[in-house]
Amino acid sequence: MRVLVVEDYEILAAAVAMGLRREGMAVDVCADGEQALEALAAARYDVVVLDRDLPGVHGDDVCRSVVAGGDGTRVLMLTAAGSVRQRVAGLGLGADDYLPKPFDFAELVARVRALGRRSAAAVPPVLEYADLSVDPARRTAFRAGRRLDLGPKEFAVLECLLRQLGRPLSAEQLLEQAWDAAADPFTTTVKTTVRRLRVKLGDPPLIDTLRGGGYRIGG
């Protein structure tokens, strides 16, 4: 398992790296956000152990770009002040786990290992088109690095369209796939949902309309 540790406090970074290596993991270390982004672009990691307060590029931004990468890499956030509010904020960025300092070392190892297992299982299923990336397993969607806040139905429709990249889906087909069988065949909810999706996706437009033929992304 490949792990990247991003931590500016050198002593701590070294200690964490050594501990994880003793568990049989391949560990790289970065001291700031810039280095971290470079390392992440150069190789795929299963887990990133990420200090939130970094010099230069902030940990939150690193986290965002990892998630936007959409290759299933998991993020374990470390932070000094362990308020619940911060925890929530970190998870909102797409972090997969959170650990307030000071932490029990055994717990860190256990969590990294757990995230590694999830990473291995989650590598393939990330849908991408242009600057849009959608992870059905995590229910996250990003456009140009910005996280999209989508409702369940909106997310389902977007997922359907991306799974049929380049091919149009009629309102009826979307209704079948994203709603349950009890859906009223005469409902207008599909067009409304598509509309809200379009607003949230922003510019430039991604969803084409084929008059009389449905909606499409790509092609």
Added chain:
Amino acid sequence: MRVLVVEDYEILAAAVAMGLRREGMAVDVCADGEQALEALAAARYDVVVLDRDLPGVHGDDVCRSVVAGGDGTRVLMLTAAGSVRQRVAGLGLGADDYLPKPFDFAELVARVRALGRRSAAAVPPVLEYADLSVDPARRTAFRAGRRLDLGPKEFAVLECLLRQLGRPLSAEQLLEQAWDAAADPFTTTVKTTVRRLRVKLGDPPLIDTLRGGGYRIGG
């Protein structure tokens, strides 16, 4: 699977080509963007492995023209500086995957193979005649590389004619196949639709008229 490698750094190009050939792929190599565009015009490739920084025509432009071709060819972008920003930019051009240098060779092979599968899945159901190609699943039609903007009925008629390549279809037959059963048998809509189709298809004319016998493409 046919692969085109576009890379000006000769040693690297040769190494990549050799590696892919060992995997059983048919590989061609170009050293610059000009050659690449020529090769792409001359033959259909499943995947293009494309260096972003090319002498002459830039990799981005090559990528754009491949995507515009609309024949399902997939693009794997290679780039030296592996920033996330660049990654996003590359995908925004319509590239299907992205790999920052230096890359793991096994990963390159795996990604090319994955793209090849996607390409193969997208290719088969395409109707072609001369410089016209129609993809019913995607509801797309191209003439000489230019995309045609067709209405549902126009598209349906074109599809019928192509499925009966070389054989004529009477107005009645077209009415049966492209309109629903409630169609007025005395309507003149077929000839109007064929006319609009002809205009959109442009020159040289593709649809022949057999006086008293219907319309035909090919033969």
Added chain:
DNA sequence: GCGCGCCTGTCACCGTGGTGTCACCGGGGG
């Protein structure tokens, strides 16, 4: 238990583009 907010679905309205009709024209064959 209560209230607030978000997601969802409905409705009415409107702009528009695809579609069908019509009248006219041109040419080839009987």
Added chain:
DNA sequence: CCCCCGGTGACACCACGGTGACAGGCGCGC
């Protein structure tokens, strides 16, 4: 020479999709 078939251009209709506003419902937090 006439007639019929098909090409051509203009026009009108209408259904489809976009848009905005509103209401019900569910969950969450207080």
